[in-house]
Amino acid sequence: AAGVIQSPRHLIKEKRETATLKCYPIPRHDTVYWYQQGPGQDPQFLISFYEKMQSDKGSIPDRFSAQQFSDYHSELNMSSLELGDSALYFCASSSRMNTEAFFGQGTRLTVV
C-alpha cells in the first residue's frame, strides 16, 4: 500500500538559506499535518491543511510557510534558516472521515 512520501530525506543548509520540504499524502487523504521534532523531543505541531485550506496552526515560526496544492501534496517553506531549525520534520496524512494518521519517514534538516 502507498504510504506518505516525504522528500528530501536529508537536507543540509547554511544559516540564512531557504529550504522547501515536500509531502505527498496517501491517496484519498484530504488532511496533511506538519510536525517538527528536535533531538530527544516529542513532535511539535506546526500546521495542518484540510482540502487545501489551512486547518490549524501550531508553533510554526513566521519564517515558515506552508500550503497544500490541488493534488493534495503539501510543501513547507522555510526561510532565514537558523541553527535551531535543525530537526526531523514529519508530515502525516489522514482522511477527515477516519482520523487515523499515517506518518512519512521524515526529512532530517541540518542547518550549519
Place this chain on the structure above:
Amino acid sequence: TQLLEQSPQFLSIQEGENLTVYCNSSSVFSSLQWYRQEPGEGPVLLVTVVTGGEVKKLKRLTFQFGDARKDSSLHITAAQPGDTGLYLCAGVNNDMRFGAGTRLTVKP
C-alpha cells in the same frame, strides 16, 4: 504548556514485566491515538480509541480511553525487548496534538 501529559517520561524494565503508561489532559478529545516511534523513523499508529470507556486490545497491549474522553492508558503485559521505543499519545479534535511521550526500554 503541554496539552497532553504523559507519564512516566522514562521507564526501564526487565523482560517479562508488566507496565502501564498514562496520557492525561484537561481537554476532551473526539478520539485519542497511540503511536510508537523508533529513532529516526516516523511514529507508527498502534490504535485509535473513540468512545469514552472504550478498551482495545492488540496482542499484549491494552488501551483504555477514559470515560470523559480526556485521558488514556496503555498497558503492556509481559514486555519484550522489541517493545522498546517512544510511545506517544495524540489527542484528536480538528487537529492532532502529541504528548511528550514515554520512552520505554525493555532489557533482556
